[in-house]
Amino acid sequence: MNKSYVLLRMYDKLKNGKFISLNDCCTEYGISVPTFRRYVAFLREYFSEVYAKEIVYDSENMFYILK
Numbered sequence: 001m002n003k004s005y006v007l008l009r010m011y012d013k014l015k016n017g018k019f020i021s022l023n024d025c026c027t028e029y030g031i032s033v034p035t036f037r038r039y040v041a042f043l044r045e046y047f048s049e050v051y052a053k054e055i056v057y058d059s060e061n062m063f064y065i066l067k
Contacts, residue, residue, distance in 0.1 A: 001029050007039055014043065014055065019063040040064060 006029045047053045
C-alpha cells in the first residue's frame, strides 16, 4: 500500500472517533514501526493546525485517539 492510502485510512479512523493502534496498523498496512510513528507525527501536526485537535496516546489501552 502506498503512503497516501495509509495516511488517509488512519485519518478516516481518527476523524470518525475510532482509535488506531501501532500493532494493528503495522500488520494491516505492512508498514514498519518507525514509519507508523512518522505517519502519526504527520497526522498530529495536521489535526493541530487544521482542526486545533490533538492526537493522544492512551497508554492503558495502547492506542491513539483524537481529542
